[in-house]
Amino acid sequence: MKILKSISEVRRVVNNNKNKQIGFVPTMGFLHEGHLSLIKKAREENELVFVSIFVNPTQFGENEDLDSYPRDLERDSNLCLNAGVDYIFLPNANEMYGENFSTFVQVDKLREGLCGKSRPVHFNGVCTVVTKLFNIVKPNKAYFGEKDAQQLAIIKRLVKDLNIDVEIIGCPIVREEDGLAKSSRNSYLSERERIEARVLSMGLKKCKALLESGERDVQALKKVIEEEINKAESSKIDYIEIVDSESLQEVETVKNKILVAIAVFIGKTRLIDNFTFEGEK
Ligand code: PAF
DSSP states (O other): OEEEHHHHHHHHHHHHHHOOOOOEEHHHSSOOHHHHHHHHHHHHHSSSEEEEEEEOGGGGGGGTTTTTOOOOOHHHHHHHHHTTTTEEEEHHHHHSOOTTOOOOOOOTTTSSHHHHHHTTHHHHHHHHHHHHHHHHHHHHHHEETTSHHHHHHHHHHHHHHOOOOOOEEEOOOOBBSSSBBOGGGGGGOHHHHHTTHHHHHHHHOOOOHHHTTTOOOOBHHHHOOOOOOOOTTEEEEEEEEEEEEOOOOBBBBBOOOEEEEEEEETTEEEEEEEEEEEEOO
16 A cells, blocks of 8 residues: 555556556545445445545634544554555645635535535535545545535535546445444544434434334424434534435425435534435325
8 A cells, every 4th residue: 555645646646557447535534434434345346446535624614623633644544554445645735725726616506505504615625625636536436425415415416517527436324333423523522422422313213213104294303303412411403404315405295315414513523414215206
C-alpha cells in the first residue's frame, strides 16, 4: 500500500493503470467498521482500491467541528493496509484548494431540506470535494454509506447531472451492538451520552414496527420517534423527517419508497440515522 499526498502522484498512478478497474472510497479518516465495509466491497469488485483521507474544510460551517474532528492517520493506515487498500490519497487543504480557489458545485433542491436546513454550506462543500476527487482518481465505482442518505442521493444526482462516468454504490449502515449507527463522531460522546445515544436507533426501530403494523400517518410515525428520543436527558432534536426517498420532499402519507431520517444532538454531538421503507404504490 502506498500513501500519495499530491494530485500529480495520483494522476501518475491512474495513468499507469488505465486498463484496471478502480474502486474508490472517499473518507474524512478516523475509520470505523462502516468505512471498512465500503472498502471490503470496493476490494471485492475492483482491481485497484483507492481510499482518500481528507477532512474537507469547505463542508464545515463556521461553528462546526472542523478543528476538533477526530484524526488518527497511523490507525487509519493500518486499517487500510489490512483491508487490502492499494493507495491512500492524503492531500492537505492547500493541495485541494490552492490560491484563489473559487469554483463550487451545488446540487439544488436535494440539498435544501433535512441536514441542509441546519448545515447550509455543507452539501456544496461535499459536492465540490467529491467532484474534485472523482476528477483526480477517475474511479469506475465509488462507495458511500447509506447512513448519509441525503449525501448519497445528492451525489447520485450530481454524477447524473454532470455526466461524471462513475457508478455510485450505496452500502448499508453498520451499527454497534446496541443499534447506534457507527460514526467517527461517536468518539465525542461521554460514557453517559453514549448510552443515551441509543434512543436514535430505538426511535427508528419503533417507527419501523409501526409502519409494519400498517400505520401510514406521518405525524403518528414522527411522534413515536420523538417520544423515544425525548427519553434521553441530553438529547435535542434537530429534525425528524419522513420524505420521498428519491426527491427527499416531505410526504403526508406513506406511499412509494420513503426515507425516515433524523438528526439529534446528544449533548454537543450531532448524530444522524435513517431507514427506508417501501410503502404501497
Ligand atoms: O462522508 C464523508 O465522509 C464526506 O462527506 C466525504 C464524502 C468524504 C466528502 O468529504
